[in-house]
Amino acid sequence: MKNNTDLGKFGTYGGRYVPETLIPALEDLDKWYQRLKVDKSFQHELRGLLLNFAGRSTPLYYANNLTKQLGGPRIYLKREDLLHSGAHKINNTLGQALIAKKMGKTRIIAETGAGQHGVATSIASAAFSLKSEIYMGAKDVERQQLNVFRMNLLNSKVHSVHSGSKTLKDAINEALRDWIANFQDTHYLIGSVMGPHPFPSMVRDFQSVIGTEIKEQMHKLTGKLPDAVIACVGGGSNAIGSFYPFVNEKKVKLIGVEAGGQGIRTGFHAATLSKGRMGIFHGMKSYFLQDENGQISEAHSISAGLDYPGIGPEHANLSDTDRATYPHITDKEAVRAFVQLSKLEGIIPALESAHAIAYIIKNAKNFKKDETVVVTVSGRGDKDLQIVREYLSETEEGIQKKRQTKGIGHT
């Protein structure tokens, strides 16, 4: 007798690989989600929140200066960085917090890397008067003191996780352990298109508002579909949100940009689809960075939001079926793009999004001039100023720049 279900499967990826205690909790969540997904009053309420609280829709901005300088395709920027909280994460946290509220849950838990999802969760929890506790790796707590303060300010308790590598993956482990013990009154608000079913589909649906708007806005601006949609990929939520409404539009190229860190041959990167292999972790079957024995590796990226050794199962399938491609961009290239977009367009992108920008900068010549590409700017770069400043001061480019500044300052 066949026990396998197609529930939450993307090709062979996805599924539900969790301790038995969580199965009833996931079944319950799925049941609620399937019902609310088609519930008009729920959708109406969520739309109202996205509009009035989060600040949707976000602009699709024609980047004239960048386009001119690169001399390649016409580049449009999807400005998720303009949302309340400064990143796309809030599309998902509002949706899930609303579901949690309807389910009668009183407590929200979430994982966070640098703190962006933790902040977005704290905002949504505060808005719905839900108790909120955020798990964050001890190393990240150390590096992101300001975001810890921000979450505290928003009434969240932050747990510093000291197990394992003390980073995002360990924060997820700890949140899952909390959920196993407290599923009765607690909703685990996963921040990306990962984890056991129904999370990858549910988070994708909440983030698909990005792609849906892109489609409408492109139609209004150009009368047609874009030739390519480009977004950065860690777990992959802003990318799947940007891609999903275009998956069946076979002419639209979908490009997910992974973090190449210090270079994918160095071992210090987060290029899961390039260098990982199939595995089962954090409740799903997907690609993971792991050693030859199946121990999960640590990921490395200058951008904390991409610093995850796995990827959402739907991306694994889009990659296997060649519907989307997943190139990688190094820390260095991302920082350059961060600087270049700031200078040229007056937009400081998040380091995560800078990977997507860097891709088009690097590959503009591969597109025709009359082609159009949309790059999703998933978040704003204010949170990364300190990191970029330090990075620049440590590299030759930075040293060069310092000299210049000094020179100008003294003449």
Next chain:
Amino acid sequence: MKIENSITETFNNLIQKNEKALIGYVVGGYPTLELSMEIIEQLIHSGVDIIEIGVPFSDPMADGPIIQDAFLKTLNSGITPRDCLNLVKTIRERHKETPLLLMTYSNILYSNGLEKFLIQSKDCDIDGFIVPDLNFEEADDYLKITSKLGLATVFLTSPNTSTQRLRRISVLSTGFVYMVSVFGITGSRNKFEKYTFESISRSKAIVSSYRKHLAVGFGISTPKDGQRMIESGADGIIVGSSLINIIKKNENDKSKMMVELDIFVKDLKAICKGPN
């Protein structure tokens, strides 16, 4: 298809003696390979009926801090899944009768090819597997290959598992069904709540209607805990973190470690043997 395995045999023998099963969990290669071998021998000698060997994994979702730390330490010392298989092989040569189970997270099983790992395990005379993050919905390949190789599959059940699910779990488990006593992860508890004992009674009725045995684990740290599980209907009790605690505490004093393990196991075994 019914697999008559050494686990079932062990339970049947115990039932004839009117005893319950004592199942002991250790981390393969903790604190060292040599010492974990001696620990297992000690456990068998002191009265453990079934040995469960945990394969260290970098990210053990269902485990509390005691086992996490043991895993981390073991991984840092370079222990691999292959070492754990070899450990089983060596123990098997000396102890033909004691069932040896591997407890491993899915990624260890699947990462280099499921069939390959299961065949290697069979070659090392492993009796079966406990996989805490593998549910029957995702287990078709696993069930097909383990059944072909004659390896036992122990699935887990929880106090919140529905009757309908527990029926499937009972059908698909060979040897016994592993009941998680609490909503939570491994590690000792100060006290158990009423729901644990009610769930044991409810689960026992379902599991035994499929002629399978029910063993209860997670958080058992005293003979009294074990006794209450048995009184509620458990056919066996599983101890893990408590053993690891004793091992950790006495890492530098092997003879004291063995004495304490002996005392702890004998106390629990006395509970399993009942009041006569």
